Amino acid sequence: MLSSSMAADAQPKAVWYRYYDKGVANISSTVTPAHIRHGYEALDANMQVIRRNKPYNAEKDAQQSTVRAAQAKQYEQDARLKRAYGNSSVAINKRNEQLASIKKQISLQQAQVKQLQSDRLLLKRQEMEYFRKGTTVPFELKQSLKYNSDRIIQTKNNIENLQKNYQNTQTYYNNIIQRLQAME
Missing domain, CATH: 1.10.287 (Helix Hairpins)
Structure with missing residues (x-):
């Protein structure tokens, strides 16, 4: 228990979210649809990057939806x-x-x-x-x-x-x- 709570404390919380639109940095305290569309970085209080999230690609998501559906069906059958x-x-x-x-x-x-x-x-x-x-x-x-x-x-x-x-x-x-x- 202690080791998992200490690991959670060691991971800094995101305070700011930054994305780039045509080279211009946009920062906010919440994730907006623009952040998702362009991909964004989660930043801590010192403006250090905690993690990077890739941009959402609707076409790629649509292509993968059949694969995900097949995987879900396979998982259901296995269960x-x-x-x-x-x-x-x-x-x-x-x-x-x-x-x-x-x-x-x-x-x-x-x-x-x-x-x-x-x-x-x-x-x-x-x-x-x-x-x-x-x-x-x-x-x-x-x-x-x-x-x-x-x-x-x-x-x-x-x-x-x-x-x-x-x-x-x-x-x-x-x-x-x-x-x-x-x-x-």
Whole structure:
């Protein structure tokens, strides 16, 4: 406490503010818009420069406003991540749970494809038996083959979607983990 109050006492207070307009020094006891526009110096009671403030540039400020807005948005998102996960180890555990769940779904879908393919072999054998005998294939068998073929295609599409979901989830959580580690 004492060291911070002593440091505050050591910093002299500004008494005067000076700016130059076309080479002419203008001094006042308050900061005016002209001071801000031209840039000014804060002076102590002995007219010694305490600090210099650069002129305000509206164009530069407008250009930087998008950068500041993006930084503010990033800061807000980081704060939200910090509230949601707390730290990177929580996010790592969450990622691992999500990925394990998706892997389980993929393996179930793959098992289903294997079962559908073995069913298809049985149905095809039945169809070939009808062809060998020279009789017409029953409508129900044709329907079963079509349904089976459609289910195989649908299940393979599900597997592709799950694999994409796995990659997206991994990328999503890796980004979160990196951001959380940067804040730690």
